[in-house]
Amino acid sequence: MSGVVLRADCLTRTVSGRTIVDDVSFEVFHGEILAVTGPSGAGKTSLLRLINRLDEPSSGTVWLHDTGYRSLPPRELRRRVGMIMQRPFLFPGAVADNLRFGPAQHGETLADHQLSELLAGVGLSGYQHRDVSTLSGGEAQRVSFARALANRPEVLLLDEPTSSLDEAAARQVESVIAGAVRGRGLACVMVTHDPEQAVRVASRALFLRAGLVIGIDTPDRIRDAQRAHS
Amino acid sequence: MLNALIHDRLMLGIVQALVAALLALAVVVFARARGVHIAGEAVVSMLRGAGQIVAVGLVFVILLRGPVWISPFVLAGMIAAAAATSSRRARHYPGAFRISLYAVGIGAGAVIALMAALGVIAVAVNSLIPVGSMIIANAMNANGLALDRFRSEVESHIGEIESALALGASPEIAVRPYLQAALRASLIPPLDNLRSLGIVWIPGLMAGMLLAHDSPVYASIYQFVVLALILASAGLTCTIGSWLISRRAFSPAEQLIMRPPVRELSRAQ
Numbered sequence: 001m002s003g004v005v006l007r008a009d010c011l012t013r014t015v016s017g018r019t020i021v022d023d024v025s026f027e028v029f030h031g032e033i034l035a036v037t038g039p040s041g042a043g044k045t046s047l048l049r050l051i052n053r054l055d056e057p058s059s060g061t062v063w064l065h066d067t068g069y070r071s072l073p074p075r076e077l078r079r080r081v082g083m084i085m086q087r088p089f090l091f092p093g094a095v096a097d098n099l100r101f102g103p104a105q106h107g108e109t110l111a112d113h114q115l116s117e118l119l120a121g122v123g124l125s126g127y128q129h130r131d132v133s134t135l136s137g138g139e140a141q142r143v144s145f146a147r148a149l150a151n152r153p154e155v156l157l158l159d160e161p162t163s164s165l166d167e168a169a170a171r172q173v174e175s176v177i178a179g180a181v182r183g184r185g186l187a188c189v190m191v192t193h194d195p196e197q198a199v200r201v202a203s204r205a206l207f208l209r210a211g212l213v214i215g216i217d218t219p220d221r222i223r224d225a226q227r228a229h230s
Numbered sequence: 231m232l233n234a235l236i237h238d239r240l241m242l243g244i245v246q247a248l249v250a251a252l253l254a255l256a257v258v259v260f261a262r263a264r265g266v267h268i269a270g271e272a273v274v275s276m277l278r279g280a281g282q283i284v285a286v287g288l289v290f291v292i293l294l295r296g297p298v299w300i301s302p303f304v305l306a307g308m309i310a311a312a313a314a315t316s317s318r319r320a321r322h323y324p325g326a327f328r329i330s331l332y333a334v335g336i337g338a339g340a341v342i343a344l345m346a347a348l349g350v351i352a353v354a355v356n357s358l359i360p361v362g363s364m365i366i367a368n369a370m371n372a373n374g375l376a377l378d379r380f381r382s383e384v385e386s387h388i389g390e391i392e393s394a395l396a397l398g399a400s401p402e403i404a405v406r407p408y409l410q411a412a413l414r415a416s417l418i419p420p421l422d423n424l425r426s427l428g429i430v431w432i433p434g435l436m437a438g439m440l441l442a443h444d445s446p447v448y449a450s451i452y453q454f455v456v457l458a459l460i461l462a463s464a465g466l467t468c469t470i471g472s473w474l475i476s477r478r479a480f481s482p483a484e485q486l487i488m489r490p491p492v493r494e495l496s497r498a499q
Contacts, residue, residue: 085396
């Protein structure tokens with residue numbers, strides 16, 4: 001189908017005899033945010049980690065455009081499929097150093113104006129020289145987001161990016177995510193335990209329970225289905 | 231006083247050992263009176279220690295009469311035993327013994343061989359084996375510390391390491407700060423030994439040379455030589471050991487596999 005950027009094909013992961021992701025398939029389109037929702041322990045994070053090969057699927061694969069991801073070198077795959085973790089895990093030093101880290105891994109230098117644009121995009125203009133230890137939780141998560149964007153990814157994986165933030169900071173991060181994904185035409189998979197957040201941010205949602213896909217639909221229908229299951 | 235009464239050195243040694251053991255037992259009795267019960271453990275430890283060191287002495291009686299070429303075989307056995315001991319620090323990870331064997335074998339073995347070839351360590355059995363054993367023992371400690379520290383650094387910085395991988399970093403870049411921390415930590419003991427040499431402690435080798443009526447100046451210089459060799463071999467050993475274990479920390483697809491086995495399942499609970 002045209003516009004498909006990423007396709008997960010029968011992804012399964014079994015650890016110590018227990019299946020934590022079970023035959024999961026979905027597609028993500030250009031400029032789309034697909035929310036992955038479900039209760040704690042549903043396998044949401046485990047699924048996300050399979051998509052950029054931080055973990056290896058026991059079976060199944062992922063297609064990036066028309067390329068099977070095992071045919072891509074892991075570093076190239078991870079540059080093209082960026083990931084933002086639940087906690088920002090910034091590297092010690094200045095904000096600028098964090099943003100320059102990704103491009104430096106493939107021999108690129110982030111110019112000052114590019115750095116300023118990235119920070120402006122996440123509402124942190126002038127933060128280049130700030131030490132990351134002085135940032136609030138919301139600011140750190142936005143720096144983490146800008147750091148992933150600095151790699152110019154085609155796909156973004158977001159693992160509960162607002163779960164440790166207060167309501168106001170969470171809304172700011174949501175707005176930054178929605179703006180960047182749609183503005184840059186990225187394909188985005190966002191894990192969230194909050195069906196309301198999926199309704200606010202995503203165009204489709206995938207409901208996962210015990211590693212299995214229960215349904216893929218509009219976020220409000222998935223929210224209703226999730227309520228019915230709980 | 232004992233020297234004046236007993237002229238046979240073997241008998242003198244036995245009596246000196248008995249006097250020292252009696253003093254240790256007196257302390258044990260005193261500790262018992264204070265409610266600290268270590269009598270059984272102390273007696274067993276003393277008997278075991280005495281047995282082991284006398285056995286080593288008897289082995290040396292044989293070795294000292296043996297040819298020079300026997301030393302490399304004895305040192306190789308010591309290296310294998312050292313590798314087995316220090317690999318226990320990373321026993322959950324595959325290939326820990328082999329990594330330790332390469333690290334201690336190259337780290338200590340190369341230093342001993344080079345220094346023996348240059349004449350810094352005499353090749354005589356009574357010099358090469360004791361000095362070599364000191365170098366191997368310290369290489370073993372450094373390797374064990376490096377493996378243990380690297381493992382704990384990695385396990386406590388999984389998020390940072392995977393964040394770096396997720397940004398397209400190589401495994402070497404992702405673990406570099408933790409490798410450096412492990413190397414620094416494992417080199418603290420030999421560095422401290424050198425720093426405090428002569429002020430805080432007079433090491434056994436120098437004490438032995440003084441007891442054997444060697445020149446105090448030469449004894450002190452030679453002690454420095456041995457400690458410098460220990461630092462060199464420890465540095466080389468833990469560099470090799472931690473580099474090898476860092477390569478084992480990742481799968482061929484550059485996924486971090488050095489992590490507590492329960493972590494993923496507990497996340498999916």
